[in-house]
Amino acid sequence: ELKVEQNPLFLSMQEGKNYTIYCNYSTTSDRLYWYRQDPGKSLESLFVLLSNGAVKQEGRLMASLDTKARLSTLHITAAVHDLSATYFCAVGLNSGYALNFGKGTSLLVTP
C-alpha cells in the first residue's frame, strides 16, 4: 500500500521568511505532483516531477524530487500573503496514473 506523508500539516510563517514542506512516500514511484488548494476551491496543479533529481521553480516556489530517498520538497522563498493555501503532494502508482495524496499542508503567511 502506497503511503504519502507530508509535514508539517500546519505552518504559520511570517512574510519574507523561507520554509520547506516535505513529502515522503513509501513505495517506488516515478511521478510526483504538487497541487495548491485555496479555501472552498478546487485543486490547481503547481508542479509535475517525473525523474530523480528533477527541480522545478515557479515564482517563490521550488519543488524537487529524490526518488532514491522517496522524498520531495516544496521550498518557499520570501513568503508573501498570497501563498496562503493548502498544498498537497500526490504520488502516482506505477501501474497507472491514479494518485495517492498526502493530507496536505495548510500554510498561513502573516505580516
Added chain:
Amino acid sequence: DADVTQTPRNRITKTGKRIMLECSQTKGHDRMYWYRQDPGLGLRLIYYSFDVKDINKGEISDGYSVSRQAQAKFSLSLESAIPNQTALYFCATSPPGGQPQHFGDGTRLSIL
C-alpha cells in the same frame, strides 16, 4: 466554460437516499477519477476509469458505484447514502504520459 464540470455543486439529502453526482469534461481525456476530500485527510481515490470499458476501484470504493457513459462523462452514485459519506467530492481527468490531473470545482454533499 469549465473544462471539468461537476453537478450539482451542493447537495443536501437524507440517509438512505440514492444520489448521483455527475462529471463531464471537454478536455478530450480518456482518464477520469473520483475523489472525496475530508478535512485533515487529503483526497482519497474512490474509482477511476482509463476508458469507457475500463473501470477500477480505488482506496475507498465501498458504498459507491460509477458509470462511464461516454468518454466525456463519468458519474458517481451512492446507492443508499449514509452520514459518513458527507464530504467534498472531486472529479478529475488526465491525459496519458504522467501529466497532471485537472480537477472540477467539486460537489459538497451533506447527508443528514
